[in-house]
Amino acid sequence: MSASPSYLELVCPAGTPTALRAAVDAGADTVYCGFRNETNARNYPGLNFDAGELEDGIAYAHERDCKVLVAINTFPRAGNLKLWHEAVDIAADLGADAGILADIGVLDYATRKHPGLRRHLSVQAAASNPASIAFYRDNFGIKRLVLPRILDVGEIAALIRQIGVEAEVFAFGNLGTMVEGRCYLSSYITGLSPSCDGTCAPASHVTYKEHGDQLVSCLGGMTINSFDKLESAAYPTPCKGRYVARGETSYLFEEPFGLNVMAILPQLKAAGVTALKIEGRQRSRAYVAEVVGKFRRALDALARGEQPAETESGLSAIMEGGRETFGAYKKGWR
Amino acid sequence: MTGKAGKRGAKPPQRREKSRLTLGPLLYHWPAEKRRDFYFRIADEADIDEVYLGEVVCSKREPFFEPFLSETAERLRAAGKRVVYSTFALITTPRELDSVRAKNAPDALIEVNDMAAVQALDGKPFAIGPLINVFNEGALDFLARKGAVRLVTLPELSAESIGILAKAAKARGIEVEVPVFGRQTLSVSMRCYHARSLGLHKDNCQFVCERDPDGLPVGTLSGQDILTINGVQTMSHGYLALLKDLAGLRKMGVGAFRLSPQDTDMVRVAEIYRAALDGKDDPGALLDELREELPSTPFINGYMRGGRGLDWAE
Numbered sequence: 001m002s003a004s005p006s007y008l009e010l011v012c013p014a015g016t017p018t019a020l021r022a023a024v025d026a027g028a029d030t031v032y033c034g035f036r037n038e039t040n041a042r043n044y045p046g047l048n049f050d051a052g053e054l055e056d057g058i059a060y061a062h063e064r065d066c067k068v069l070v071a072i073n074t075f076p077r078a079g080n081l082k083l084w085h086e087a088v089d090i091a092a093d094l095g096a097d098a099g100i101l102a103d104i105g106v107l108d109y110a111t112r113k114h115p116g117l118r119r120h121l122s123v124q125a126a127a128s129n130p131a132s133i134a135f136y137r138d139n140f141g142i143k144r145l146v147l148p149r150i151l152d153v154g155e156i157a158a159l160i161r162q163i164g165v166e167a168e169v170f171a172f173g174n175l176g177t178m179v180e181g182r183c184y185l186s187s188y189i190t191g192l193s194p195s196c197d198g199t200c201a202p203a204s205h206v207t208y209k210e211h212g213d214q215l216v217s218c219l220g221g222m223t224i225n226s227f228d229k230l231e232s233a234a235y236p237t238p239c240k241g242r243y244v245a246r247g248e249t250s251y252l253f254e255e256p257f258g259l260n261v262m263a264i265l266p267q268l269k270a271a272g273v274t275a276l277k278i279e280g281r282q283r284s285r286a287y288v289a290e291v292v293g294k295f296r297r298a299l300d301a302l303a304r305g306e307q308p309a310e311t312e313s314g315l316s317a318i319m320e321g322g323r324e325t326f327g328a329y330k331k332g333w334r
Numbered sequence: 335m336t337g338k339a340g341k342r343g344a345k346p347p348q349r350r351e352k353s354r355l356t357l358g359p360l361l362y363h364w365p366a367e368k369r370r371d372f373y374f375r376i377a378d379e380a381d382i383d384e385v386y387l388g389e390v391v392c393s394k395r396e397p398f399f400e401p402f403l404s405e406t407a408e409r410l411r412a413a414g415k416r417v418v419y420s421t422f423a424l425i426t427t428p429r430e431l432d433s434v435r436a437k438n439a440p441d442a443l444i445e446v447n448d449m450a451a452v453q454a455l456d457g458k459p460f461a462i463g464p465l466i467n468v469f470n471e472g473a474l475d476f477l478a479r480k481g482a483v484r485l486v487t488l489p490e491l492s493a494e495s496i497g498i499l500a501k502a503a504k505a506r507g508i509e510v511e512v513p514v515f516g517r518q519t520l521s522v523s524m525r526c527y528h529a530r531s532l533g534l535h536k537d538n539c540q541f542v543c544e545r546d547p548d549g550l551p552v553g554t555l556s557g558q559d560i561l562t563i564n565g566v567q568t569m570s571h572g573y574l575a576l577l578k579d580l581a582g583l584r585k586m587g588v589g590a591f592r593l594s595p596q597d598t599d600m601v602r603v604a605e606i607y608r609a610a611l612d613g614k615d616d617p618g619a620l621l622d623e624l625r626e627e628l629p630s631t632p633f634i635n636g637y638m639r640g641g642r643g644l645d646w647a648e
Contacts, residue, residue: 075470077470078471078498079495080470081472103469103472104467104468104473104476105471105476108472109472131453135453150524151426178568179521179523179524183522191636195467196469196490216556223556243554243561244557245551245552249555253530328524328525333525334529334537
């Protein structure tokens with residue numbers, strides 16, 4: 001919708017109406033948000049939009065040439081389809097630029113009832129190969145795929161050549177190590193799941209306790225990590241805890257790093273990626289403004305054929321765990 | 335302690351179809367000969383109706399059993415068991431997709447665990463595996479139109495959800511199968527945690543997952559048993575043991591019950607579950623027998639009861 005196409009479309013998190021305006025003002029090409037219920041994968045207290053707020057947000061964004069995507073990307077529990085169907089109805093009626101959908105039933109509903117609403121396939125659908133993507137493309141006419149965070153840049157390039165839909169990749173923020181939409185660790189430990197409840201490792205189930213000079217973090221009564229005074233205590237997400245296997249203690253799944261692709265933007269562009277997604281609807285307005293601003297300047301510099309300024313990479317201070325990684329984008333992560 | 339299924343011996347009340355007991359795909363990496371001999375014994379001794387063959391977890395493991403696959407399938411069929419072919423939980427390479435296509439023989443039923451397989455089968459009947467996200471009747475309805483003839487329920491579902499799905503399935507002529515024994519798969523990844531636990535990468539894994547025929551136990555820093563690693567999969571620590579839920583599930587219209595192979599006497603496990611399905615003994619007493627077989631393994635049933643997966647409620 002922008003007059004001049006961006007180097008890569010910058011898709012930014014809008015966890016609240018305030019964050020939406022901050023992201024738009026900081027140079028987002030597109031923002032994404034969700035309703036204040038379990039129809040979206042960031043169903044946390046104090047976040048998200050009601051229909052009126054979404055209407056205002058769409059107006060604010062559209063006046064500034066910014067698109068709005070609505071994430072309806074969880075899976076309805078059996079017998080409870082209505083809430084998801086209503087979410088799709090509202091998004092379509094308010095003129096959202098696309099719905100980000102995951103559930104086959106919800107996709108089917110949206111395709112039949114609102115053929116005019118553009119459909120993006122959520123990362124929660126875990127479509128990671130040409131045949132699976134073709135299933136969603138042929139049956140539900142998806143125009144864009146949010147790629148699972150499991151492929152390296154070479155594999156992404158090969159995939160994009162075969163699929164005939166746009167590819168959006170995660171660029172910055174939280175990094176899951178499991179295939180999204182196919183992880184039950186949170187519900188195994190807390191009873192609440194990212195898939196159906198839109199919540200992973202909910203704060204209501206988190207406790208911290210002092211044990212000698214250690215700070216021990218627990219989720220649902222299970223110890224996830226332990227920190228000495230020199231370490232900053234990471235949030236107890238099950239896939240980023242320290243565990244014991246064969247008598248050895250380690251970050252068995254992944255260390256509490258954050259993802260940052262700032263240094264490989266040209267490679268992602270060359271791979272045929274259409275859009276970059278900043279994760280973090282649960283983050284503050286200030287965080288959103290800073291991250292979006294830095295990516296905006298970097299993308300503009302690249303569009304002019306320049307190198308992004310060195311300062312644009314200084315994002316690790318605000319990142320989860322204070323350290324960054326390329327995650328699966330770099331060969332050898334597996 | 336319910337004890338309500340006590341006197342089932344008399345006449346099965348107007349339900350003519352016998353419940354089927356199935357053996358899910360072997361999820362661990364056993365040496366090929368051990369795997370073959372396991373299935374031969376199942377063929378010869380186990381009162382099981384259907385056996386799922388095929389590698390689900392990691393395509394790198396698949397070639398090892400390839401030389402024994404048709405011989406094993408024949409032996410099982412000769413023993414009167416139906417063979418279903420399971421396919422990969424995560425497909426990312428052309429070779430993995432080819433492997434799924436290769437299983438697509440005219441008379442074979444395929445269990446799909448990645449939507450790619452549905453696309454590849456192109457309208458041919460298939461079973462929805464437990465790693466496909468069918469949480470609701472909307473998704474089931476769509477896949478029924480695409481050729482689904484069977485739904486194997488996913489780990490996170492409660493009895494309430496299964497009841498609603500079973501009703502919808504019946505209206506569409508789809509069979510429902512519920513896993514009732516063995517570890518539950520909790521996540522799928524591209525990263526191999528078995529390799530990582532030994533400082534290796536997936537691409538150069540040395541097949542270290544073979545060292546743990548029942549998975550690699552994972553504890554918390556406080557010594558709580560919590561998870562099990564099986565290559566790229568993370569699984570529960572405890573085994574699902576739903577002996578007391580069989581009657582209720584059957585009432586909902588569930589027609590098949592899946593045992594997931596563990597490195598234990600699966601013939602004996604099948605015998606215990608068959609006794610429960612046939613109403614030969616009280617489920618509580620049979621659960622005690624199962625405990626005797628597996629004295630050091632905790633049981634779980636939390637998801638089925640609508641709670642957190644790692645819990646056990648009597």
